[in-house]
Amino acid sequence: xxxxxxxxxxxxxxxxxxxxxxxxxxxxxxxxxxxxxxxxxxxxxxxxxxxxxxxxxxxxxxxxxxxxxxxxxxxxxxxxxxxxxxxxxxxxxxxxxxxxxxxxxxxxxxxxxxxxxxxxxxxxxxxxxxxxxxxxxxxxxxxxxxxxxxxxxxxxxxxxxxxxxxxxxxxxxxxxxxxxxxxxxxxxxxxxxxxxxxxxxxxxxxxxxxxxxxxxxxxxxxxxxxxxxxxxxxxxxxxxxxxxxxxxxxxxxxxxxxxxxxxxxxxxxxxxxxxxxxxxxxxxxxxxxxxxxxxxxxxxxxxxxxxxxxxxxxxxxxxxxx
Numbered sequence: 001x002x003x004x005x006x007x008x009x010x011x012x013x014x015x016x017x018x019x020x021x022x023x024x025x026x027x028x029x030x031x032x033x034x035x036x037x038x039x040x041x042x043x044x045x046x047x048x049x050x051x052x053x054x055x056x057x058x059x060x061x062x063x064x065x066x067x068x069x070x071x072x073x074x075x076x077x078x079x080x081x082x083x084x085x086x087x088x089x090x091x092x093x094x095x096x097x098x099x100x101x102x103x104x105x106x107x108x109x110x111x112x113x114x115x116x117x118x119x120x121x122x123x124x125x126x127x128x129x130x131x132x133x134x135x136x137x138x139x140x141x142x143x144x145x146x147x148x149x150x151x152x153x154x155x156x157x158x159x160x161x162x163x164x165x166x167x168x169x170x171x172x173x174x175x176x177x178x179x180x181x182x183x184x185x186x187x188x189x190x191x192x193x194x195x196x197x198x199x200x201x202x203x204x205x206x207x208x209x210x211x212x213x214x215x216x217x218x219x220x221x222x223x224x225x226x227x228x229x230x231x232x233x234x235x236x237x238x239x240x241x242x243x244x245x246x247x248x249x250x251x252x253x254x255x256x257x258x259x260x261x262x263x264x265x266x267x268x269x270x271x272x273x274x275x276x277x278x279x280x281x282x283x284x285x286x287x288x289x290x291x292x293x294x295x296x297x298x299x300x301x302x303x304x305x306x307x308x309x310x311x312x313x314x315x316x317x318x319x320x321x322x
Contacts, residue, residue, distance in 0.1 A: 003020075003021060005019075011095070012095060014051060015051050015052075015057075015061065015092065015095070016061075017050075017058060017061070017164045020051065022168045022171075022172065023045065023046050023047050023049045023050060023168065024045075024046045024049060025043050025044070025045050025046070025168070025169060025172040025173070025296065026043060026044050026046060026260060027041060027042065027043050027044075028042045028043070028044060028258070029258065031258075032254060032255075032258060034274070035277055035283075035293075038283065038293075039287075039291060039292050039293065040277065040283065040292070040293040040295065041292055041293065041294050041295065042273070042295050042296075042297070043169075043173070043294070043295065043296040043297075044255065044260055044262065044266070044270070044296070044297060044299045045165070045168070045169050045296050045297065045298050045299060046260065046262075046299050047165065047298055047299055047300050048261065048262060048263070048266065048299055048300060048301055048302045052087065052088050052091055052092075053301075053302055054084040054087070054088065054300060054301050054302075055084065055165075055189065055298065055300030055301065056081075056084040056085040056087075056088045056151075056300075057088045057092070058160045058161065058164050058165060059085075059151060059154075059156065059157040059160040059161065059186075059188055060085060060088040060089050060092055060149070060151075061088075061092055061160065062156040062157070062159055062160035062163070063149045063151070063154050063156040063157065063160075064089075064092055064093065064095075064096045064149070065156070066154075066156040066159075067096075067147070067149065070147065071096055071097065071098060071147060073144075073145060074098050074145060074146065074147040075098065075099070075100055075145045075146075076098070076100040076101065076102055076145060076146045076147070077089050077093050077098050077100070077101045077102070077146075077147050077148075077149060078101070078102040078103075078104070078137050078140050078141050078146055078147070078148050079101070079102075079103055079104070079137055079148060079149055079150075079151065080103075080104045080127070080132075080133035080134045080136065080137040080152070081103050081104070081105060081133075081151075082105065082106060082109065082113070082185075082218045082219050083103075083105065083109060083110075083113035083114075083116065083117060083218060083219075083305070084113075084218075084219065084300075084301065085151055086101060086103035086105070086117055086120075086122050087116055087117055087120050087122065089101050089103075089149065090117070090120035090121055090122045091120055098147075100121075100123070101120075101121070101122045101123065102122070102123045102124075102125065102140075103117060103122050103123070103124050103125070104125055104126070104127050104133040104136055104137050105117070105124055105125075105126060105127060105133075106126070106127055106133070107126050107127065107128075107129075108216060109126075109218075110218065110305050110306045110308070110309060111308065112304065112305035112306060112307060112308065113218065113305040113306070115305075116305055132228060134150075134152050134228045135228075137150070138150060151186045151188065152186050152228060152229050152230055152231070153229075153230030153231065157186055157188035157191075157192075157231075158188050158191045158192045158195060158231065159192065159195075160188070160192065161188055161189045161191070161192025161193060161196075162192040162193070162195040162196040162199070163192075163196075165189060165192060165193070165298070166180065166192055166193040166195075166196035166197065167196055169296050170196070170197070170200070170202065170204075173294055173296070175202070176288050176290065176292065176294045177202070177204050177288075177294050177295075177296060178203070178204060178205065178286050178287065178288050178292075178293055178294050178295065179204070179205050179207060179273075179286050179293060179294070179295040179296070180193050180197075180204055180205070180206050180207065180295075180296055180297075181206075181207040181209060181269055181272060181273040181276070181295065181296070181297040181298070182206075182207070182208065182209065182269055182297065182298040182300075183208075183209045183210075183217075183219065183220040183243075183265055183268050183269050183272070183298070183300070184208045184209060184210045184211075184220060184221060184226060184233065184237070184240075185219045185220045185221055186229060186231070187208070187226070187229050187231050187233040187237070188231070189298055189300075190206055190208045190233065190236075190237050191231055191233060191236055191237070193206045194206050194236050194237065203288075205239055205286060206237060206239065207239045207240070207241065207272065207273065207276055208233070208237040208239065208240045208241075209240070209241055209242070209243050209268060209269055209271075209272030209273075210222060210223055210226060210240060210241075210242055210243075211225075211242065211243070211268075212242040212243060212244045212245075215243075215244045215245040215248075216245055217243075217245060217248050217264050217265055217268045218263075218264060218265055218301070218306070219265045219300065219301065220265060220268055239276070241272050241275050241276045241279065242272070242275075243268050243269075243271040243272040243275060244271075245313060246313060246314065247267075247271040248264050248265075248267040248268035248271050249264050249267060249309065249310055249313045249314050250267065250271075250314060250318055251266075251267035251268075251270040251271045251274075252264050252266055252267030252268075252270075252303060252310075253267070253310065253314065253318060253319070254267075255267060255270065255299070256303055260299065261302050261303060262299035262300075262301070262302070262303070263300075263301035263302045263303040263304070263305070263306055264301070264303070264306055264309070265300050265301045266297075266298070266299035266300060266301055269297040269298050269299070269300070270297050270299075272297075273295060273297045277295075
């Protein structure tokens with residue numbers, strides 16, 4: 001029977017992307033795609049349907065796999081995270097023999113995300129901003145018995161998205177993909193896509209979406225905060241656009257009401273892709289040999305940890321039923 005995991009390694013097999021079915025890639029209907037008449041097709045890559053319901057599951061798994069014997073004497077994993085990475089580390093870490101996880105989280109973390117971390121057994125401390133959560137996690141991770149996977153510099157982060165995320169989208173579009181859009185947080189998703197497409201000589205443009213100044217979306221960063229990331233993303237990611245809080249939540253709402261339960265970070269990627277398409281004087285360079293633009297954006301989260309935010313961020317008319 002398909003999609004059944006049994007036996008002593010059932011859980012490990014279920015949590016292995018090479019053993020589980022690929023997450024769905026779903027084309028948006030015309031009512032959500034203002035460029036459909038221009039032969040632009042837009043697909044949502046539903047990475048929130050990973051086993052742990054978030055995109056970070058993939059790089060965390062690869063980082064733990066690559067850590068190998070370095071975890072031998074480790075009792076605590078520590079990470080700077082907006083939530084999903086720490087949650088994934090807590091669940092997957094137990095499969096690698098590490099029972100305890102500490103997370104350094106932003107002060108404005110959503111209450112729902114905080115409860116999710118507690119559900120997973122994560123010990124939480126707040127980032128006061130004095131030296132920055134990334135630097136603090138690296139420093140604390142050097143203590144005996146502690147280990148910092150460091151999603152902001154660990155090449156396994158990029159490797160995971162090359163091996164699984166970008167590869168899946170390419171195969172699911174039968175090689176017709178021309179534009180790949182994702183938010184910039186650790187930049188691992190975008191850098192992994194560039195690595196994969198370069199490796200197969202594919203003519204795919206990778207669009208990185210950063211957080212506009214004064215905005216707040218979980219998991220993504222402004223240009224200023226991207227300075228904390230060690231990957232040389234500026235050298236590799238040539239197409240960038242900003243997206244804002246309100247439009248991200250609005251696009252998330254549109255996706256949810258259409259049946260795709262993408263959260264604010266998913267709406268952020270969708271909003272950024274539409275902004276980019278609107279800003280181009282010509283879209284001809286993004287067409288494939290069939291004359292189509294085949295664009296995909298990464299849906300990396302669900303709305304559930306952020307339900308309290310929608311009614312406070314969006315206007316009443318946004319939430320009103322049609």
